[in-house]
Amino acid sequence: MAQRAADSHREAGAYLASARGEPSPEEAHLSAYELNRMDQQAASAALARQRLHRLLGNPYFARVDFCENGSTSQTYIGRSAFTWENRSLISDWRSPVAALFYDFEPGPASFATPSGSREGQLTLKRQISIERGQLVWAADSSSSVRDEVLARALSRTSDTRMHDIVNSIQQEQNVIIRDERPGTLVIQGVAGSGKTSIALHRIAYLLYQQKDRLNAQSVAILSPSSVFSDYISGVLPELGEEPVRQWSVHGLAQVLLEGMAKVQPPRSFADEADPARARRAAAKGTEAFARQLTQWLEAQLGASGDGPSLFEPRDLAVGGSTASADWLAQRFAAYAPVPFEERLHLVAGDALALAQGATFGRYAHVMPTRKELKGRLLRMMRAKNPLALYRRFLAETGQSKLLRASQKGMVEWEDAFPLLLCALAFRGADGFPAAAQVRHLVVDEMQDLTPVQHEALARLFPGSKTLLGDVNQLVDGRTGQVPEAVAAHYPDARTMRLMRSYRSTWEIAHLAQQVLPVAGLQAVERHGDAPLIRRCRDTSGTLAAVAEAVAAWQKDGRRTLGIICKSDLLAARYGELLAHDFPVTLITDRTETFPAGVAVTSVRLAKGLEFDEAVLLDADCQQYATEADRHLLYTAITRAMHRLTVLYRHEPSPFLPQ
Numbered sequence: 001m002a003q004r005a006a007d008s009h010r011e012a013g014a015y016l017a018s019a020r021g022e023p024s025p026e027e028a029h030l031s032a033y034e035l036n037r038m039d040q041q042a043a044s045a046a047l048a049r050q051r052l053h054r055l056l057g058n059p060y061f062a063r064v065d066f067c068e069n070g071s072t073s074q075t076y077i078g079r080s081a082f083t084w085e086n087r088s089l090i091s092d093w094r095s096p097v098a099a100l101f102y103d104f105e106p107g108p109a110s111f112a113t114p115s116g117s118r119e120g121q122l123t124l125k126r127q128i129s130i131e132r133g134q135l136v137w138a139a140d141s142s143s144s145v146r147d148e149v150l151a152r153a154l155s156r157t158s159d160t161r162m163h164d165i166v167n168s169i170q171q172e173q174n175v176i177i178r179d180e181r182p183g184t185l186v187i188q189g190v191a192g193s194g195k196t197s198i199a200l201h202r203i204a205y206l207l208y209q210q211k212d213r214l215n216a217q218s219v220a221i222l223s224p225s226s227v228f229s230d231y232i233s234g235v236l237p238e239l240g241e242e243p244v245r246q247w248s249v250h251g252l253a254q255v256l257l258e259g260m261a262k263v264q265p266p267r268s269f270a271d272e273a274d275p276a277r278a279r280r281a282a283a284k285g286t287e288a289f290a291r292q293l294t295q296w297l298e299a300q301l302g303a304s305g306d307g308p309s310l311f312e313p314r315d316l317a318v319g320g321s322t323a324s325a326d327w328l329a330q331r332f333a334a335y336a337p338v339p340f341e342e343r344l345h346l347v348a349g350d351a352l353a354l355a356q357g358a359t360f361g362r363y364a365h366v367m368p369t370r371k372e373l374k375g376r377l378l379r380m381m382r383a384k385n386p387l388a389l390y391r392r393f394l395a396e397t398g399q400s401k402l403l404r405a406s407q408k409g410m411v412e413w414e415d416a417f418p419l420l421l422c423a424l425a426f427r428g429a430d431g432f433p434a435a436a437q438v439r440h441l442v443v444d445e446m447q448d449l450t451p452v453q454h455e456a457l458a459r460l461f462p463g464s465k466t467l468l469g470d471v472n473q474l475v476d477g478r479t480g481q482v483p484e485a486v487a488a489h490y491p492d493a494r495t496m497r498l499m500r501s502y503r504s505t506w507e508i509a510h511l512a513q514q515v516l517p518v519a520g521l522q523a524v525e526r527h528g529d530a531p532l533i534r535r536c537r538d539t540s541g542t543l544a545a546v547a548e549a550v551a552a553w554q555k556d557g558r559r560t561l562g563i564i565c566k567s568d569l570l571a572a573r574y575g576e577l578l579a580h581d582f583p584v585t586l587i588t589d590r591t592e593t594f595p596a597g598v599a600v601t602s603v604r605l606a607k608g609l610e611f612d613e614a615v616l617l618d619a620d621c622q623q624y625a626t627e628a629d630r631h632l633l634y635t636a637i638t639r640a641m642h643r644l645t646v647l648y649r650h651e652p653s654p655f656l657p658q
């Protein structure tokens with residue numbers, strides 16, 4: 001069918017090209033319409049073919065037998081459904097019946113259907129591994145088999161792309177994937193608890209369950225960096241879904257502020273050499289700043305007309321009559337709290353109607369357009385654009401020093417989201433088409449967003465949201481946030497927690513626990529080498545120790561090794577030095593693809609990624625000394641799956657075990 005659709009499309013296209021100018025306009029229009037329709041048909045046939053092709057290699061991974069009122073039905077569960085001659089042979093992992101596999105052990109079980117819950121007995125739960133069309137193994141479920149399946153999945157060599165986990169989703173993860181309640185779901189999970197994997201499976205689940213509401217264009221992921229976006233980009237296609245839109249937080253700010261301001265790139269606090277700039281950034285990262293700004297903006301938008309208002313009208317001549325300043329002020333106040341631009345549009349409409357009513361059309365030839373009138377009203381605003389509004393806020397609250405005079409419309413990174421909140425006061429959420437299309441937003445690494453950023457996201461994306469992150473992995477110098485503080489920025493938010501960590505061996509997870517004890521954390525029982533914590537005398541000693549680790553990694557035939565430094569600057573410096581000895585890729589903010597082989601990067605950019613092995617450089621008492629540094633060290637350690645080397649000079653960081 002895919003081939004047929006492609007052939008007809010080619011023929012129709014060739015006909016249109018050869019008969020250019022000859023068909024009647026109606027025929028040409030119809031042909032173009034037909035071509036478009038064929039195009040869509042061909043695209044969906046190609047998708048179906050891809051799906052079938054994938055199914056052929058790996059058709060299903062589980063079988064469940066369900067006995068209900070004495071009769072037993074068998075269901076095979078796969079990445080997508082397969083029906084032949086009207087008989088369902090394989091059920092999609094997202095279908096209601098698949099919950100039997102994820103949520104139950106043999107015994108009493110139930111699953112939801114549109115006509116109500118079906119109760120019965122799960123008489124068989126079989127896990128099946130098929131690779132390239134060949135059965136590799138199969139086993140009937142017991143807890144030891146479950147652990148075996150998980151252990152196999154976790155002991156694999158890492159890849160430059162994240163993979164789906166459909167055949168080993170754990171029960172506590174399944175609850176989150178299948179939670180369809182509206183509002184915002186905030187997931188706090190310890191490092192390596194599968195948050196990112198779950199968020200992606202949840203997107204696939206919601207796209208499947210809410211087909212009438214959501215499609216790939218109406219779901220977006222906000223991720224910490226471009227390299228992370230690339231790393232996770234394969235999961236949805238593996239699950240048979242089209243990729244969804246992805247933005248980095250900086251990318252989103254740039255898109256939304258287009259035409260208003262340019263935004264400087266974010267800078268890691270670990271690289272900040274300018275204390276004044278660091279103070280400015282810190283002040284804008286507080287809850288107090290967010291509260292002050294949102295309350296001030298609400299007051300401006302809600303001003304009743306009695307108190308001070310941003311709108312300072314003067315009498316306005318409108319085609320032969322005059323709208324008085326008092327009347328304009330009263331109309332402006334009547335539309336509170338409509339955003340300013342729309343409000344001026346409404347007042348302009350009122351003023352025109354008033355003038356037309358008063359002059360009975362006699363002055364039609366000099367009557368201004370509504371747009372012109374709106375322009376004149378805008379000149380009566382004390383702040384005529386979002387940047388001016390932001391300046392005014394800072395001036396009125398005695399914080400003018402927080403805004404550095406912008407050069408060529410460029411604002412500092414920390415001003416981007418306060419500015420967006422001010423822009424929202426002008427335009428409202430509908431004024432940002434890129435955001436308005438999104439009906440479900442996923443925010444990864446939520447802990448890195450400041451309160452102002454959360455406030456802006458809550459307003460820009462009024463649809464449902466999934467936020468995920470780990471408060472212990474703060475890498476911007478702040479500490480001590482709780483997920484409830486994040487949830488408080490979103491109406492209708494609920495919080496869920498994941499306490500089991502899957503990524504790292506028990507030994508690596510244990511070291512992470514010693515660096516930053518997390519109450520209630522459970523590390524999955526998968527054992528490996530104890531982390532190597534090693535003193536190096538100087539830079540050449542460090543380089544030699546890295547070379548040894550790289551040689552061992554090569555010998556083991558693993559795919560990825562991450563060399564993690566505290567800051568971006570250090571990563572760049574070490575990257576240059578190490579490149580003399582072996583091929584390395586430096587990961588920066590501009591890196592678009594997650595590299596195989598040896599990568600050098602900062603903790604900030606390694607966040608969310610994972611490596612077969614990790615080597616931490618300069619984990620000494622100077623680099624990792626404060627509470628904020630402790631979080632950095634914890635984040636760096638938890639990037640390693642199978643082996644970890646920690647190098648330090650002089651004295652080790654006080655957070656490392658003696």
Ligand SMILES: Nc1ncnc2c1ncn2[C@@H]1O[C@H](COP(=O)(O)OP(=O)(O)OP(=O)(O)O)[C@@H](O)[C@H]1O
Nearest residue numbers: 153168169170191192193194195196197502503608
């Ligand atoms: N149920 C599971 N079955 C198999 N692998 C899993 C499962 N859950 C998590 N993993 C694996 O654990 C690793 C960590 O997952 P993921 O990156 O989604 O966690 P995270 O909570 O987002 O991590 P972090 O916050 O530390 O970046 C991945 O390799 C993922 O495939």
